[in-house]
Amino acid sequence: MSPDALAQEFASTLYLPWQFMLARVLGATILTGLIGLEREARGRPAGLRTHMLVGLAASAYCITTLELIAMDYGTEVKLDPLRLVEAVTAGVAFLAAGMIVFSKGEVKGLTTGASLWLAAAVGVAVGMGFWPLAAMVTLAALTIIRAIGLLEGRAEGD
Numbered sequence: 001m002s003p004d005a006l007a008q009e010f011a012s013t014l015y016l017p018w019q020f021m022l023a024r025v026l027g028a029t030i031l032t033g034l035i036g037l038e039r040e041a042r043g044r045p046a047g048l049r050t051h052m053l054v055g056l057a058a059s060a061y062c063i064t065t066l067e068l069i070a071m072d073y074g075t076e077v078k079l080d081p082l083r084l085v086e087a088v089t090a091g092v093a094f095l096a097a098g099m100i101v102f103s104k105g106e107v108k109g110l111t112t113g114a115s116l117w118l119a120a121a122v123g124v125a126v127g128m129g130f131w132p133l134a135a136m137v138t139l140a141a142l143t144i145i146r147a148i149g150l151l152e153g154r155a156e157g158d
Helices: 003-010 018-041 048-070 081-097 110-127 131-157
Strands: 101-103 106-108
Touching: 018 048, 018 110, 018 131, 048 081, 048 110, 081 110, 110 131
Parallel strands: none
Antiparallel strands: 101 106
16 A cells, blocks of 8 residues: 555545534533443442443444445445444444343333443434433433432432
8 A cells, every 4th residue: 555545545535524523522522421430439330441332332333334334435325323223222222221130020220221221322413413301301410310329318218
């Protein structure tokens, strides 16, 4: 492979400028990191790194899909971006299911599993460029996990 061919590979025309890609990758990592940080602070098995990686992967899949849709194939090619969302959902659901344990008549890890699924949704939203949705969902998730957790703790203490 010649150096010119390699340089051309990295200089290829992209639908999204690299700055947008970087912002989306960093945004997904930060927003899902906030959710993971809360899980980490509570000593849950899926914490900061896991949530960040789930969000990062989801955003990368979305950015890749947007790039594929924008490519000129020279012939009519139909791509369905909803398949990507389904694939991410199925993959993360498998991961989240592994966090849920039924032991001694109690279900454990359900909130952590749900937060992983949510991290993927945040990653998808950021990857597609839906920043307000991603921020609102992250804020709502943190509120639900923290505030409702406090209310549940008080109810159990009664």
